[in-house]
Amino acid sequence: MRRIETIASEISNLFNNLTKETLIENGGISASTLADKLGLSRSNVSADLNKLFRQGELVKVKSYPVCYIPVDSIKKLFNVSQLPTQEFSNIEELKDLSENKPQEKIKETHDPFEEIIGYDGSLKKPISQAKAAVFYPPHGLHMLLLGPTGSGKTYFANKIYQYAVYEHLLSADAPFKSFNCADYYQNPQLLLSQLFGYCKGVFTGADEDHKGLVEEADGGILLLDEVHRLTPEGQEMLFYLIDNGMFSRLGDNGTKRKANVLIICATTENPSSTMLDTFLRRIPMTIQIPSLKDRGMKEKVELIKYLMLQESKRVKKSFRVDMDVINALIHSVNYGNVGQLKSQIQLTCAQAFLNNLYNKTEIRIAIKDLPEEIRDDWLSSSQNIQRSKEISKYVDIVTVISPGVSQSDELDEYDDSNIYNLIEEKYNYLKKKGMKSDQIYKYVLNDLHLHVNKFISKNSVNYHLLKFIDPKVYDLTVQLKKIGEKELKVKFDRRFLYYVGMHIDSYYKRDKQESNVENINIEDVKNNFSSEYHVAQIFAEQINKKLNIDLPEMEIIYLTMLINSIEKFDDKKTVSVLVAAHGNSTATSMVAVSKELLGTAPIYSLDMPLNISPEELFDSLVEKIKTIDNGKGVLMLVDMGSLNMMENKLMKKTGIKLKTIPNVTTSIVLDTVRKINYMNLDLNGIYESVSKDFSDSYKLATSGKTKVILSICTTGEGTAKKIEQFLNDIIIHYSDDNVKVIRASALHLKDSVAKVDKNYQIIASVGTKDPKLNVPFVSLEELVSGHGEDELKRVLGVKVNSKRTNSNKMVISDICLDTLNKYLLYLNPTRIIKMLMDWIKELQIQMGKNFNNSTIVKLVVHTAFSFERCVSKNPIHYDDEVSKEVASFLPLLNQTINPMENKLDLHLDKDEKLFICEILNSV
Template structure:
């Protein structure tokens, strides 16, 4: 009998004749209890239990410590079919109306799926709900928070909540626009927002619909709204007031559109935006920074981000408590975006070090970025911090891939799979006869240059890009951008310079 089958059989044996009262009282077995019964290493038991959860044979009860119970046992005790879309719950009590299926399906509120919905995000979620339901068509919102705090994610969840609540129709548009992409070209910016008429300006070879038109009947999310010039703000609040607009170059034709605006900024709105514009955005919602979130929320966020990387790798992660400790308490990041970057960097290191392992990627202190590792090693508070974190995670925590529900899934910033690229590069470099040490050095150079700053949106600005890339490379990339735009008859946004200069700089540094 395989190890996983032994564990499942032991769980079934432990609860095969349990009453509902007994199940509600004990909530299943912990990995430690099963390990002691079968004389198997606890980490191996935890690994297999999570595989059983993924295969929908066992339910995970997120108590402390985490406990597990077979689906068959619960179905028999409740005398109802278990909803296998939900394999992790906080407790077994009171499940007859939720996770145990009746004749009708149950739906889930997208806003209440967010980590911190009963903690640091409680007020923000309450405000968002009120704004969506406000008659007749909702209140426009302004999201305030530091870079990388999750304003884009929150805006997307508001959109999903509006559909969930039947305020918006399924398939209604959700359009994202970053004002910083066009802040130095007001004409092009207004064309993007409101569209233009053929011949309105040089290069306007045909009529074009703007974002306001595309977002009709849905939501237009305007990020970095403080980069919108005064004339853009004036046109926007005129549209908000009247519901009508003209395409650039039109004088007579009046167009209409019904749009709910969600704006986001890192700046003080009173100093960055026109007061006349601010008055049209009545609901201001504060999105907390990482420091403002509780330890439990930061642990949950880290676990979620690790789970998403496990999904990309298609393997379980075995994460040491010291890795949690270092990631969560690192003084080097102040937002969720940077945490995401650090998590991905740790996972990339671990993946490279565990290429020869089929089942699991082990993440230890050696996989931490140097600056985080040094900060962790020099801290005198590590013992105390680890003890506090141990309330939420084990010495070694097995994390299974997280597959989000399609209705609440957010498009990832990364359009490629980093781990596939690492595997391909290792294969190529192996064929070239490089040693394992040389291969690791080559690949880690790329990882640090590309991943380290990927989620730091401010790095798209050239002054921050100089932190990673030599000025000569940036200037050359600007010239390449001009050539490409001329040859291809198109316009690239600021990301072109960022990505191409990082790529060229990485190549040159490898050469050195």
């Protein structure tokens, strides 16, 4: 039985005899609990539970931890034939399930924008702008969507409508009307009649009164596609509607009708060159939808998989898609759009369907199924190998797309571990197409590297699969591993057993049939990988001796290529770690804990009896360091005494780079392993990172004095008090220790610090001047930006993922007020700050961005001084050449700052505004 089937069976049995009350009381089952029950790894169980969820077999309860319940059990217990959703926020929501209760009572928790591919990538800004526009009081901001044909503007507009309903800004039955202005471009009168309606008899054929789309969209959204085709008269009628909420039908003599409509315009053209300025000014939110070619590789891959999933559902068969197909389709994106891509995928799937007509379960989609122009263009591309490497981060050599699954699932490791048939197909196809042998060879070798490295990067090889290999093959592979390590002077991990074992086993499965690839540059392989070829020959001798199999030359070549691919593991080898501690099992225990919690890592232990001599200790360290070094150096984590003093002597003796961290604890070991596994740091980087994280804890542990944070300030009294209040707020919320905040004057800093240091233990300092103490210092700028708060939490021993209140916004206001109080002569600082903060809020809405605190401070202070200079008639001049980027912000700045200029009766000149535009350009 496959693992996923075991999990499905177990979870079904667990809920088989439960009552409704027991289910609600106990909830579902988590991945961790189920993993413990079955003796499986949590990550594998979690992956399979999610797969069953996507297949519609499980319900997900998004509590903490996330739990799962069989759909059939819920239907049976609650007597319902259909579930309104497969996701529930908590177990209590199940109480609302009943055949007699409307589905609407189950709260919808899914943001429609999250369904869009790229919602957290290339479309993050457009979505943020759309949300801001929809929420803008009282009825939202009208929007203009810009983007090339096929970029998804209409789809995006639909999501805006769904989001407005989801957030209850529109009623569930609110209308969404769409109109393409280009359809009636040749007949302006008909175009306007479709939009605004007409009265009986206004033109030939108008036999009765007719509602227009504006009237039909009342209370909802109207999408005007290709809006640049709207006549000037139509634009004027539309902005009258926007201004007054009123319109007239064609032929209405003075009759005005009301309509509350949110208008979304869409165009492929430059709006400023095709539309009236008076109309554009009434559409304040402009949203740029990126073209397909401008979107990232991950999004392009996801889009292709999604479009193929739709085709898979149509034909009701699974697709097995070669990575080359995805590569070629992405290459075609460079001159196409989503609409064209969809057509190309439909053509490809149709051809593959024809080629697999008699296969009842699945369809294989290969290069030969692509439209000829795409296939030929891909074959001639010089970027294929590089693109393959990038694509391989998101798909495997073969990707399975199933019609019953909401997203494609990559192939299990075991199913296609024998990649050689794929390589043969690819080689023969490319050869028939006339590609040169050396180029084909590069493709084949690249695919093999990608196939191996794909699983290495996932760290997902399931070694229990080896039980499916003949025991003789397995035993032989273990011996071959030792031979390979000795001959090549490398260290292979257990993944070697998986790949080499499966290769030999797959030769059995092909009934010892030799690969049919012709002339795969055998001489090149021998010359380029002579050492690996020599080892492969030794392997062949051992295989012949142990299994009585005489491997043909092509299988030896494949073994050579495979060994070379496995050697690529060395490219990602990292710093080795040696935990050395006195005692019979101290070091071993710490290393065992780290491996249990964080998995495998290049970490080793050396236990040393207390009675060992310094000479014996030194010799043991030398031998161990030489054994474990991967060529990247060794980080020693030691406990005490002479171990901490041997670093230089050991480097001289071994010739290996070393760094030593003393006072080792299990926490330090865990932190080191985590950073080696997940951070790409060299020896110095690991050493500095771990040392920095734990240096403060040493100091805190060695002092009995009351801990303090110094607050040093040279700005006004208001800022100093606010910083003190802010620090106390952090301490109260995040520390159980008695930590005080003491203010120190920056003018007499040396004396102030000496006095505090004598009576207290200073654990950090904050403010406008660094006292140069051996503790973390947080500048005022860092505190304002938010980074400083994280540093202070770390000093207090808090994980920096807690959400904070907006108390630091109050610090901003006070810092700005202190500065303006000090330097403004004519303007009222309190009044100008309030106006500027309101202006900044408007800017953020228009730009669809949240400014960081540093930006807000810059904008407030600089703009206040600009108005001050305006009063004194002493403006500054913008002498640099105005860039297009900076100039592009002028219309937005003029629009948003004009109300403030009118209130103050002060109007900034263009040069002053350009300096403000520079700040906006840097956001």
